[in-house]
Amino acid sequence: MADIQWLDAVDHDAPAPRGKPCEACGTPIEPLDKFCPACGTPNPDYQAPVAPAAKQASPEVVDAQVVDQSHTEQPEQKHFRCETCGAEVATDPDQRSYTCPFCDSTYVIELPQRDTGRQQPEFVIGFAITPEDAQAKFKAWLADNGWYRPGDLKTSAVVDKMKGVYLPFWSFSMRADSNWQASIGEHWYRTETYTTTDSKGNTTTHTRQVQETEWYPLAGRHHHYYSGYLVSGSKGLPQDQALRVQPYQLPALKRYAPWFLAGWFAEEYSVSRDRALEISQQEFYNREQSNVAAFLPGDTHRSLSVSTNFSQVNSDLCLLPMYIASYKYQDKLYRFLLNGQTGRMAGDKPVSWQRIAILVGVIVAVLLVLFLIIAAMNAR
Incomplete structure (x- = not known):
């Protein structure tokens, strides 16, 4: 039996982080951390954020109170739902009409003001790419290998369809505990003698090394704490498409505040937490299999079986910036995506x-x- 432990590298030149050391691994944990970011152990001193109580303002703190209220009050918004792809997007109240950024459909209905009952976002990353830079990047991307583009493709009309949208993503962290078993192979070599005959009938004796493999069974345990995989919470943007413009730089996450959304579209999540959890656990299970396979001793292995249980599951709903341009050419839908934080691009073009x-x-x-x-x- 073999236990497996993974050790994280430590930057000894970095400044000492703040927080109380984790009881399990010693990693500093701040009061707002529900779990240890390194090993996933629950934080016994976790303190849920509480909105500050209102109090009488003095002349010196009036401005500060106004700013604080802008962080907590939810701005008035209109909600639209695309009847083609199911995306539901919140916009500014002065928005009169709406075209779906995911499928370029105008079959969109306005939803009445209501409490959706959905979980509020917990974290957000602001747009680092300006709309002007995004349009310039899209034009350059569309013009690349422009000789292959159709002559009647109206570039200006296509660029005008680009919209900046805050998209919902589910982020999960969890501990994986696995039992595994496999057949381990170790190579050894034997010397073999053989003869060859040339065209004149002369025979020659040679020797060569022949590889043989000895197999033996082995079993063990493995555990690892996984995090950092983002699952699209939008039915309009499937997971395989969302992965094309990742990664996002998650250390830039900020606590969600409504003012981040001012002037931007923001989509409500349409993929449930339970469904996103299934996708995330399948990804982490694949990683767990790869990690176990990389650890196995010997020269090769076969018949690897990994049984994994997940625990200490923690989830965050994040709003992440994305520029989307969806347009149709000859009744076929094409989509361009641009990561609003890193500028990474992906998409398809008509030919x-x-x-x-x-x-x-x-x-x-x-x-x-x-x-x-x-x-x-x-x-x-």
């Missing part, structure tokens, strides 16, 4: 198959001419 056919024809014609020239020179 002019007529131009590609012309290019292929030119290449074939050039090759044919070269072949004829070479054939004529060889015939002389």
Whole structure:
């Protein structure tokens, strides 16, 4: 039996963090941390944030109180739901019409003001890329290999469809405890003698090293604390699409405050926490299998079986910045995504198959001419 422990690297030159040491691993924990960020042990001194009580303002603190209220009051918003893809987005109250940023659909209905009963966001990352920079990046991306783009694609109209949206993401952290078993293989080599016969019938004796593998069973335990995987909370942006513009720099997360959303679209989550948890646990289970496989001794292994239980599950609902441009060309939907924090881009572009056919024809014609020239020179 073998127990596996993973040790995290420590930067000894970094300033000492604040907080009470974790009882299990010694990592500093602040009062607002529900779990240890290193090992996942619950924080016995966890203090849920409490809104400050109202009190009579003195002339010296009037401005400070006004700022504090702007952080706690929820601004008035309109809610729209796309009947095509199911995305539900909150906008400023002066928004008169709305086109879905995920599927470019105008089949959108306005929802009445109501308490949705959904969990409020806990963390947010603000936009670091300005709308002007985002449009410039989109234009450059769209113009790259522009010869292959259809001539009737109106770039200006496409760029105008770009919108900055705060998208909901679920972030989970949890401890994985696994029991595993496998067959471990260790290589050894034996010397083999063999003969060869040439065309004249002469035989020659040779030796070579032949690899053999000895197998034996092994079992053990493994545990690891996983975090940092983001699951899209939007039905309009599937997980495989969201991964194309990740990662986000999560150390930049801030406690959510409504003023972050001023002037931006913000989507309500449409993927439930339970569904997001299933996706996250499947990803962490795959990582756990890889971590166990990387630890196994010997030269090779086979029949690896890993049974994993997850515990100490903690979740956060985060709003993360994204620029989205969805547009249709010849009734086909195309989408461009830009990470509003890092500037990472991904998307699909329409292609002019007529131009590609012309290019292929030119290449074939050039090759044919070269072949004829070479054939004529060889015939002389």
